[in-house]
Amino acid sequence: METLNFLMHGFGVALTPSNLMFAAIGSILGTLIGALPGLGPANGVAILIPLAFSLGLPADSALILLTSVYAGAMYGGRISSIMLNIPGDEPALMTTLDGYPMARQGKAAEALAISAIASFIGSFIATIGLILLAPILAKFALHFGPAEYFALFALAFATLGGVTGKNPVKTLLAAALGLMIATVGIDHNTGTPRYTFNTLELYEGVDFIIVLVGMFAISELMFFIEAHAGAGHQMVVLNKLRLKMSDIFHVLPTAIRGSVLGFVAGVLPGAGASLGSFICYTLEKRLLGNKAHFGEGDPRGVAAPEAGNNAAANGALVPMLTLGVPGSGTTAVLLAMLISLNITPGPMLFQQHADLVWGVIAALFVGNFILLLLNIPMVGIFVKLLSIRPMYLMPIVTLVASIGIYSLSHSAMDLYFMVAFGIFGYVLRKIEIPLVPVILGMLLGPEMETSMRHALTISDGSWNIFYSSGLSIGLWAIAILGLILPTVLGPLLRGKMNKARQHEGQKV
Template sequence: METLGFLMDGFAVAFTPYNLMFALFGAFVGTLIGCLPGLGPANGVAILIPLAFTLGLPPETAMILLTAVYAGAMYGGRISSILLNIPGDEPAMMTCLDGYPMARNGRAADALAASAIASFTGSLIGTIGLIMLAPILARFALTFGPAEYFALFLLAFATLGGITGKNPMKTVIAATLGIMISTVGIDISTGTQRYTFNVLELYEGIDFILAIVGLFAISELLFFVEHRMGGGRDKVSVGKLSLTFKEIVSTLPSQFRGGVLGFIAGVLPGAGASLGSFISYTLEKQVLGKKGKFGEGDIRGVVAPEAGNNGASSGALVPMLTLGVPGSGTTAVLLAMLISLNITPGPLMFTQNADIVWGVIAALLIGNVLLLVLNIPMVGFFVKLLSVPPMYLLPIVTMVAFVGIYSISHSTFDLYFMVVFGVAGFFLRKLEIPLVPIILGLLLGPEMEKNLGHALVLSDGDWSILWQSGLAKGLWLVAGLGLILPYLVGPILRRRMRNAIKESPVSD
């Protein structure tokens, strides 16, 4: 009952006309960003962060806006998957397998409508799971001391391989870079300058908003310039909607299974939406067996992965809100926004900033309804957007980023520094070094260092305090497994995903 009361308070926050307007705006913009191949939810949230500061939004409104963008981008990723056989982001990859064949069979409108409904179902299941699990996990996390938090941050870094799916050594390099960047400035405890090189602007450290916008948005523009993607994409004929109520009802078991599996994958640190969509599709294929025509345009092959990746997007918010440890790249960007608003994510957030936490959760439920209402009637508009040349879209996105960053600090030095991060991000991506570990290192590095210092002060310099408690030992064990398992299981899963795509009749 207590949780229900908090949720009602959250609805009171989210249902104000001001917050509702930004939830609608975020859902719409998120869908636009999600349907453009290559951008994805992490870029979408990163691009909108400067806008939130420019408008001077209150913390709860800013988080509602960005959460709506996140949810909308997860919805939008399916549009290019179904119509162009090009996933908007990695989690939407599995939707191509049956979504594109449905489009080629003249059922593009049906595939888009079914995927929108499945996205709604998956998000709804994930949000309900978030409401039930987050308070329990937050109360449990209140028992953490400095040593346990240090082990928890270690666990977050250990599971980076699952989030990025990259080479282990490259992931370690990226995380190390992020931690090094986080130490720039004056050490609060000792007053020592670190990596400042006598540059006055570096004394206060590096603003992670600069790093995020530079690494994501500016590097994306540089990739566009390099590949010169000047032309738009061919318009796709959507056709008429012929999806029947009976057909929707027949897919409900697939949607439910996908949503539950996706939520579980999202809660697990390092798993994420990609795993959620893959296991949802794979399970559905095994459950139905010869009854389904997977790879040839089976509608259940569309709804299962869509429910899975949207359930995972809500699940990834659980560790971020309760422990301060992001479960995905996009929640890492949301974590940066919380920190920049002087809000410390973690168990105390549920008591100290309950209006923000429950306002965001309520906004997720409202946003899912808004997205369902937006996506079905406005699909024609989103289809036309796919034919707009990127040479017009990306410069506008970059301009928004520059204006937003300048409005935060009114410093031209920050603009130059953002460009430096953009160029660095471009070359790191060329070297296939993931960017998410850099952001995580930048965000979690200071807290990890602070908790390590507190633990050593309490133990009078005895390092064994870091693994003395049973809880700390458990976290160290899980961190060890998290470090090893993604590199054992990850390649197998990715190989199976590639094989599934290759075996699809329309993989070309």
């Protein structure tokens, strides 16, 4: 009953005219960003964070805007998968297997509508799961002390291999780079300058929003210039929608099963939407067997991964809000937004900022309905975006990000830092070192250092405190598993995904 009261209060926050407007704007922008191959939700949220700051939005409005962008990008990723056979982001990869064959058969509108409905069901069920699970997990986390929090931060870094899907060694190297950047500036405990090189601008440390925009937006611009500076992609023709209620009921059981599986995958730190879409598609294919024609344009082959990846995206908010551990790359960026607002995600968030967290959860419901209403009648407009030449589009996106950065401090030095980190991010991506761990290292580094110092102060300098309780031992054990499992299962999972796509592509 208490949870229901909090949720009703959250709807009071989410349904104010201004927050409704930001939810609608975020949903539209997110869908547009998700439709563009390569950008994805993490880049979209990162690019728009400076805009939210420059507008001086209150915390609830800013977070509603960005979570709506996140949800919209998860919806939008399926547009290029179906129309171009190019996934908008990695979670949309499995949608290409049946979505593009449907489009080739003259059923592009039906595929887009089914994917939108499945995305709605996945997000709706996952949001209910978030409401039920998050408060319970937050109460459990109240038992954490400094040693347990240090182990929890270690768990966050250990599971990054699953979030990024990259080589664990490179992932840990990227996290170490982020931790190094986090130490730049004045040590708050001793007042000693660290790695400032007598440069005045570095005494306050490196603003992670500058690093965020530089590494994501500027490096993305460089990759677009390098690989996509030509004309827009050639796509199949969008037919007139002829979807029947029987078609919706046909895919409904698949969407519900995918939603539950996707939510479970999203809650697990490091699993993310990619795993959600893969297991939903694979298990549904095995469950239906010869009754389905997966890979040949079966609508259930569109509904399963779309429900799964959208449910996983909302599920990833559970560990981020309750433990301060991002469950995906995009939630790591949202974590940056919260920390920049002096709001620390974790077990106290539900007590200290109840209006904010329940307002955002209620906004997920509202935004989900907005996205469903947008993505069926307006899908033709979003499809047209795919024909815009990237050589025109990407500079506009970068200009918006640059204006947002400059508006924060009106310092040209911030723009120089942004470009420098953009070049640095481009180099890291070239050698296949993921960027998300760098950002996460910057974000969690100061809190991790504080927890370590508090624990050592309590124990009078003894390191035994870090494994003196059953809870901390359990967290260390999960961290070790999180470090080892992606090394073993990651290549196997990616190999199966690529093999499945190649096999189904040959059928088409």
